[in-house]
Amino acid sequence: METSEKKKTTRGRQRIEIKKIQKRSQLQVTFSKRRAGLFKKAGELSVLCSVDVAVIAVSPAGNVFAFGSPSADAVVNRFLGRDSSKDVGRGGQWKARYGEVEREREKAAGGGGFWWDRPVGELGLGELERYMAALEELKCKVRKRADELAVAAEMENDLPDNFLDSGSGTGGVMVNPFCDFEENYFDFGCNY
Amino acid sequence: METSEKKKTTRGRQRIEIKKIQKRSQLQVTFSKRRAGLFKKAGELSVLCSVDVAVIAVSPAGNVFAFGSPSADAVVNRFLGRDSSKDVGRGGQWKARYGEVEREREKAAGGGGFWWDRPVGELGLGELERYMAALEELKCKVRKRADELAVAAEMENDLPDNFLDSGSGTGGVMVNPFCDFEENYFDFGCNY
DNA sequence: TAAACTATGCTTAGCAA
DNA sequence: ATTGCTAAGCATAGTTT
Numbered sequence: 001m002e003t004s005e006k007k008k009t010t011r012g013r014q015r016i017e018i019k020k021i022q023k024r025s026q027l028q029v030t031f032s033k034r035r036a037g038l039f040k041k042a043g044e045l046s047v048l049c050s051v052d053v054a055v056i057a058v059s060p061a062g063n064v065f066a067f068g069s070p071s072a073d074a075v076v077n078r079f080l081g082r083d084s085s086k087d088v089g090r091g092g093q094w095k096a097r098y099g100e101v102e103r104e105r106e107k108a109a110g111g112g113g114f115w116w117d118r119p120v121g122e123l124g125l126g127e128l129e130r131y132m133a134a135l136e137e138l139k140c141k142v143r144k145r146a147d148e149l150a151v152a153a154e155m156e157n158d159l160p161d162n163f164l165d166s167g168s169g170t171g172g173v174m175v176n177p178f179c180d181f182e183e184n185y186f187d188f189g190c191n192y
Numbered sequence: 193m194e195t196s197e198k199k200k201t202t203r204g205r206q207r208i209e210i211k212k213i214q215k216r217s218q219l220q221v222t223f224s225k226r227r228a229g230l231f232k233k234a235g236e237l238s239v240l241c242s243v244d245v246a247v248i249a250v251s252p253a254g255n256v257f258a259f260g261s262p263s264a265d266a267v268v269n270r271f272l273g274r275d276s277s278k279d280v281g282r283g284g285q286w287k288a289r290y291g292e293v294e295r296e297r298e299k300a301a302g303g304g305g306f307w308w309d310r311p312v313g314e315l316g317l318g319e320l321e322r323y324m325a326a327l328e329e330l331k332c333k334v335r336k337r338a339d340e341l342a343v344a345a346e347m348e349n350d351l352p353d354n355f356l357d358s359g360s361g362t363g364g365v366m367v368n369p370f371c372d373f374e375e376n377y378f379d380f381g382c383n384y
Numbered sequence: 385t386a387a388a389c390t391a392t393g394c395t396t397a398g399c400a401a
Numbered sequence: 402a403t404t405g406c407t408a409a410g411c412a413t414a415g416t417t418t
Contacts, residue, residue: 200390200391201389201390201391202389202390202391202392203390203391203392204390204391204392204393205390205391205392205393205394206391206392206393207392207393207394208393221386224386233395
């Protein structure tokens with residue numbers, strides 16, 4: 001029993017300075033881990049407090065990662081159920097598609113992951129629709145508030161199409177739907 | 193020294209089930225704490241990995257809370273510097289205002305908080321502008337991706353104005369600008 | 385109502401596979 | 402590139418002020 005019988009196998013978590021990580025490989029790992037952690041936190045917040053939460057991260061490469069509208073219920077219903085006089089038939093169609101994708105994801109996840117935690121390339125349109133609806137919704141709310149500040153006129157601009165030319169196209173969009181089953185959502189014991 | 197000299201003053205953090213909090217007062221507290229934690233995490237991620245991150249949370253009451261574009265540099269520059277042929281003079285104006293608000297906030301924060309961590313009602317327009325620009329930007333990216341899925345046509349809709357009638361108007365928008373001073377941003381040792 | 389306090393649960397940096 | 406491990410840093414539930 002030497003003074004230090006068990007040599008520590010690792011140094012455990014180390015404090016790091018919050019500044020740009022230079023080592024590219026480490027940046028990639030940190031981004032993945034922290035993004036997952038951020039999304040989990042967002043999901044928990046949304047469930048605990050029944051709030052719509054959206055998290056979006058654009059990597060330097062231009063990839064889009066997003067966690068969408070946890071308590072999707074209100075947003076989705078509003079989006080699918082609004083005065084879509086010309087899109088009447090679409091609501092049902094999308095819902096169907098939604099369920100379809102959901103089952104696929106559950107299957108794909110196998111138990112460790114979540115169906116919605118997939119790259120955008122593999123996601124159905126329903127998810128993107130919902131995510132964008134939430135974004136639009138939130139943006140409108142902010143705009144409204146700005147309007148109250150009596151400067152709305154200054155905001156009547158839209159971004160150019162080349163606003164982000166660094167995009168490479170391998171990003172991912174995650175949508176967390178478990179809030180739709182408030183009595184029956186999945187357990188949080190996922191490891192991303 | 194008795195076997196239990198120091199009676200534990202608290203039980204420390206307790207594990208909680210991730211489901212909707214019923215007690216309204218507790219929900220309010222949890223929302224505040226976790227939202228702050230979520231924003232901090234987002235800020236760290238953005239700095240560590242140099243990524244644009246946006247977090248939006250809409251409370252059941254309809255209040256909007258948002259943390260915007262940590263690595264605001266690219267977004268802000270793009271927004272202020274885009275082809276605003278009719279808004280040429282605004283860029284400088286906004287920048288000036290930005291700095292103005294920044295100094296105010298630093299002063300107001302006093303050392304414990306961040307100037308941008310204030311309710312929207314107290315924020316200048318610059319922050320709202322940047323936040324909305326980031327949102328628009330991100331939304332466009334997602335839309336673009338959806339377009340690649342050959343279903344963009346399905347998305348040419350906009351939300352009605354009454355999309356959120358539960359809004360009470362006391363939400364807040366936080367914009368984290370420290371990324372603009374990558375060499376000189378504030379320390380993260382805040383406790384909110 | 386909001387802020388401060390702690391003990392404990394949770395996240396994650398550094399490795400390893 | 403991911404995934405799992407461990408230890409230590411960090412976030413936060415319950416409580417007090």
